[in-house]
Amino acid sequence: MSKNLKGKKLGIIHAALITTRAVQKYIDEIIPEVEVVHWVDDTIQNTNFACPPGVIPQKNYAKFVQAALSQEEYGVDLILLACSTFNRAVEYARPMIKTPLLQIDRPMMDLAVRHGRRIGLLATVPTTVPASERLLRLAAQEAGSEITVELRLCSEAFQVLKAGDPEKHNEMLIQEIETLSGSVDAIVMAQVSMTALEPRLTNTRVPVYNSGRTAFSKIREILESREGKAS
Secondary structure, three states: OOOOOOOOEEEEEOOOOOHHHOOOOOOHHOOOOOOEEEEEHHHHHHHHHHHOOOOOHHHHHHHHHHHHHHHHHHHOOOOEOOOOOOHHHHHHHHOOOOOOOOOOOOOHHHHHHHHHOOOEEOOOOOOOOHHHHHHHHHHHHHOOOOEEEEEEEEEHHHHHHHOOHHHHHHHHHHHHHHHHOOOEEEEEEOOOOHHHHHHOOOOOOEEEEOOHHHHHHHHHHHHHOOOOOOO
């Protein structure tokens, strides 16, 4: 039986307002009794997207640390980074932040590398690809697994989503998942915005992990393990 987490606090750091909407479903479903404190700065995503893939402005890592320190001062029990593109910020911040830190994609990466050696990485934003692949390989290394990564970048789907056609966006990604499923053991979806596909992925040929459900399930596990401990 799950513990009651009333009184616990989760801090979430967003690089764009859009991810606040993407995670709300999982907050309501998985940790409804937890107080959630959002910190949002759209300039992080805008400046990340303005750089070539794999390049992150140094100031954005500093912004993450500042936000984490603010949430730590408020007394949160756990801090989540809800951005895939500069996931390395969590690793840089750990020596400076006493509160436990979690990157939103890491739980699904951990699940995928335990499931098989051939991992499909589905992304819609080019700047996310280097960071997501790095984190996936790091998860495999720490699990003692050797993997091959099969990348599918569907930039057209992101443009369709920005143009206001989420149904077409979803259809394009479903087709990519169906094709990719024929050559991999598991698939991870690189952006939290792709969690909208979850209701349509109940009968896939291989496991397809989204960062929303896996991250918030892990958050509940962490907070339950900290029940009764000082924040």
